[in-house]
Amino acid sequence: METKTIYKCLIVDDETLARIxxxxxxxxxxxxxxxxxxxxxxxxxxxxxxxxxxxxxLDIQMQHLSGIDFLKSLENPPKVIFTTAYSEFALDGYELNVVDYLLKPITFERFYKAAHKALELLNLENDNKEAAEATFIDKSIVIKSSHQHIKILLTDILFIEGLHKYVKIVTEKKNYTTLIPLSAMEEELSNQLFYRCHRSFIVNLSKVELIDGNQAIIGTHKIPISKLNKQEFLAKLGKKIG
Incomplete structure (x- = not known):
């Protein structure tokens, strides 16, 4: 039996009854x-x-900061369904590419239609993402280390540490050192699987177990996270460990 994906929802409204x-x-x-x-x-x-x-x-008319202005401020917003008592904001909703625009009071019939429109989009994106990630399952890199050419599966890599002109590739079973700058290694790796969280470290996103302050924990390893990169790092980890 196929397991359905459960999607996380956030309700933003200054009226308690509306949230309920x-x-x-x-x-x-x-x-x-x-x-x-x-x-x-x-x-x-x-x-x-x-x-x-x-x-x-997302409600539109709220004190201090409207839903429209709030949405405009988000760099990578989730899917959005506007909820409001004012029909004149409908054009703004379409310009911001929201999924739907619900007028209060919101009947379940109308809500159901909007929710399933969102589900269709989310499922489509999820399917595309899984297909893209699947293409990297058997992908590998070949490095030269100790006069040998060694094949390493990308999915086996925990993290990579830059050591001046060298990099150390850490896997669950063994570590490898090869003569290549970290920036060149970064270009060879998939952005969907790896992220450079610090000037000296690239991590496999699927291997990160938790974030402890400014450190990413992978097994017994503690990898530093740059303060400038932390928010983007957390966003990339959201659907993998959230």
Whole structure:
């Protein structure tokens, strides 16, 4: 039996009853899970800095920062469904490429239609991502080390450390050293599997178990994370470890 993907939802609305209604509607759709509710865009912004979500139910008219301005401020926004009592903002929603625009009071019939439109898009993206990642399962690199040419599967690599003109490739079973700059190694690796989290380190995203302060933990290894790269690193890890 095929397991359905569960997508994470964030509800942002300054009205308690509105949040309750959306949460109640979402309980009827098993593929969508509410992971957090926020009463303001500012609160939602803080949450999204450290958490990954797939679908955002976003009110437009809120104090201090409107839903429209908030959405414009996000570099990599999730899928968004606007929820509002004002129909005049519909054009803004389409210009921002939101999934749908729901007018309050929101009936379940209308909500269901919007939610399934979002699910279709999320499932399509998820299928495309899995297909792209699958192409790298048997991919490998060949390095020269100790007068030998050695084939290493990308999926076996835990992380790579730059050592001046050399790099050390760390796998679960063995370490390899080869004469190549870290920047050149970075160009050879898939951006979908690897991320340069520090000027001296590239990590395999699928191997990261947790983030402890400014360190990525892979087994017994602790890899430093640059402060400038931490937010992007967390965003890339979201769907893999979130």
């Amino acid at each position: 209604l959306i949460r109640t509607h979402l309980l009827q759709i098993p593929e969508l899970e509410v992971v957090q509710e926020c009463s303001s865009a500012i609160e939602a912004d803080l949450y999204l800095k450290t958490h990954q979500v797939d679908l955002l139910f």
